[in-house]
Amino acid sequence: MLNEFFKRTKYITVSQESLRNAAEDSDVKPFIPNGMWIKCSKCKRALYKKDLDRNNKVCQYCGHHFRMNSKERLELIMDKDSFEEFDGNMESANPIAFKGYEEKIDTMSKKTGMKEAVITGKGTIGDMQTVICVMDSNFMMGSMGSVVGEKITRAVEKAIEMHLPLIIFTTSGGARMQEGIFSLMQMAKISAVLNKLNNEGLLYISVITDPTTGGVTASFAMLGDIILAEPNALIGFAGKRVIEQTIRQKLPDGFQSAEFLLHHGFVDSIVSRENLKNTLKNILFIHARNR
Structure with a gap:
């Protein structure tokens, strides 16, 4: 009898009626701000957004890498206060008079605080000078327009002029x-100027992030002297269904993932976000010592 008296109750049962009565009697309603919790698309767990941000947008349970915008990427990779932007005010025109294009660009600019889908500039990573370009999927899915191509081309030319290595973070539809x-x-313009960079003996590191598809994959994303990728990044040209309908064959699972491309020799290494800055710093250091 004494054992039963001191025994802890494992669960407390609360009826639906008592919950309704408590809600009706209370003047204070619970308030949970939108965006406070995020569901991981891989392990399906609920993640507290501030914890996710502190962990560089990597799920603490399964290691899934959420997408980062270009400014977050620069804060993660570059030494503090070292980044100097190139061509920050360059904006798109409407070369083929596409209806509604100006309004679309204006909406994207207000939403993201960016002029275009890439930020370019120079700075240091572990005190090693480099030119860097960071594409952003939040601006029209990182699509490659004239300004994106021009900004990257000019950044490569700056790298040649200053005799510095180049890093391009790709993400694009x-x-x-x-x-x-x-x-x-x-595609041709950037590839041509990258050939000039190569002829100068300068290093080009391509870092492929999720997703990188279409003409970006078909050109400068795959032209790096060293090609890195983040875990589980989607990398491809056309969509899986389009390819299967074209070749009339079933494609293997995960064939457009970073891991599949690593296994088949298209990617040199898959680097988790927590190790990315040190990996880039070490590559830049080795390159500088052997020039």
Whole structure:
């Protein structure tokens, strides 16, 4: 009998009626701000947003890498207060008079605080000088328009002029349809200037993040002297369904993942976000010592 008296109750049962009565009697309603919790798309757990941000947008349970915007990426990678932006005020025109394109660009600018889908500049990583370009999927899915191509081209030319290594973080849905052929021309333009960088013996590191598809994958994302990728990044050209319908074959699971491409020799290494800055610093240091 004494054992029963001191025994702890494992659960407390509360009826629905008592919960309704308590809610009706209380003048104070619970308030949970929107965006406080985020569900991980991989392990499906609820994550407290502030904890996720402190962990560089990596799920603490399964290691899933959430997408980062370009400013967050620069804060993660670059030494504090070392970044100097290039061509920050360059904006898109409407070369083929695509209806509603100016309004779309204006909406994206207000939403993201950016002029275009890439930020370029120079700075230091572990005190090692580098030119860096960071694409942003929040601005029209990082699509490659004329300004994106021009800003990256100018950044590569700056790297040649200053004799510095180059890092490009890619994320993109591919060419920007609102600019037609002008968008596709950026593939050739950037590839040509990267060839000049190579002829100068300068290092180009490509860091592929989720997602990188279309013309970006078909050109400068895959031209790096060293190609790194974040875990589980989607990397490809066309969509899986389009490819299967074209070749009339079933494709293997995960064939457009960073891990699949690493296994088949298209990527040199997969680097988690917590190790990315040190990895880049070490590569830049080794390159500087052997020049």
